[in-house]
Amino acid sequence: MKIITTIGEMKAAVRVVKDREGTIGFVPTMGCLHEGHLSIVRAARQKTRVTIASIFVNPTQFGPHEDFKAYPRDLDRDAAMLEREGVDFLFHPSPGEMYFEGHRTYVEVHDLQDKLCGRSRPGHFRGVCTVVLKLFEIVRPDVAFFGQKDAQQAIILQRMVRDLDLDVRLEILPIIRESDGLAMSSRNTYLSAVERRAGLVLSRSLREAEVKIGKGERRAETVLAAMREMVGRESLARIDYIEAVDTDRLEPVLEIADGTLMAMAVYIGKIRLIDNLIVRLEK
Ligand code: AMP
Numbered sequence: 001m002k003i004i005t006t007i008g009e010m011k012a013a014v015r016v017v018k019d020r021e022g023t024i025g026f027v028p029t030m031g032c033l034h035e036g037h038l039s040i041v042r043a044a045r046q047k048t049r050v051t052i053a054s055i056f057v058n059p060t061q062f063g064p065h066e067d068f069k070a071y072p073r074d075l076d077r078d079a080a081m082l083e084r085e086g087v088d089f090l091f092h093p094s095p096g097e098m099y100f101e102g103h104r105t106y107v108e109v110h111d112l113q114d115k116l117c118g119r120s121r122p123g124h125f126r127g128v129c130t131v132v133l134k135l136f137e138i139v140r141p142d143v144a145f146f147g148q149k150d151a152q153q154a155i156i157l158q159r160m161v162r163d164l165d166l167d168v169r170l171e172i173l174p175i176i177r178e179s180d181g182l183a184m185s186s187r188n189t190y191l192s193a194v195e196r197r198a199g200l201v202l203s204r205s206l207r208e209a210e211v212k213i214g215k216g217e218r219r220a221e222t223v224l225a226a227m228r229e230m231v232g233r234e235s236l237a238r239i240d241y242i243e244a245v246d247t248d249r250l251e252p253v254l255e256i257a258d259g260t261l262m263a264m265a266v267y268i269g270k271i272r273l274i275d276n277l278i279v280r281l282e283k
Pocket of ligand 1: 028031036040147173176185186
């Protein structure tokens, strides 16, 4: 695996492999890798000829009071994990390399960026879209792979690709969980043992929703009320949002249907965790 830190070098390497090897699969990450990331890397390895992963803790997607500085970083460990998975290139630019002095251009996906996580993280998706578009220009992937864990991010990026006619296909991979149900996240490393246990309330309440829907309940408010009640009983938890929305406009739905996104963000102490479920109704 070749580690590349400059945009010029990455573009040059892409020019060479595009001609010689064919399809490029791209897995953008912020590092502190776990099985969730690796499952995406494996999908990329299976479906495309050349796999490029990136590790970049993107400053523009963090709010002024968020954890940009504290975000866990361990390049040596991450690089060894990616190497073991057979990744061909790791792109690891510095913030100064990606945003040179005087950077002024941003990408916004209107409306969608203000819903769900966008309400408590203003500017977050503008930062995500901007960095992903920049990375797409540098890496020129045929297929880019993302996780369902960040459901709103995946929906917004799909919209960006359609709206800007980008020549890339996105693939969204399922959420990978710990054996007890907690969705894997680099931010789980912040949780104390007690918080870690409290954090299980997210996946538990999604399972509860699934059971209710499985029994035939279709009223969104009834299912959401049960979820909110369950989370409310956990003393360390504070709800940011728990919603049932359509995956096109991220608008709340009254009636749960096949494809409805049940999405939630909950603070456990100071740590904000997200989780979600796409409803699949038996035909
Ligand atoms: P991050 O490093 O948090 O920016 O995540 C990089 C990619 O991995 C994003 O596409 C995430 O949606 C995805 N990802 C993070 N956690 C998980 C998980 N538990 N399961 C599946 N994909 C994930």
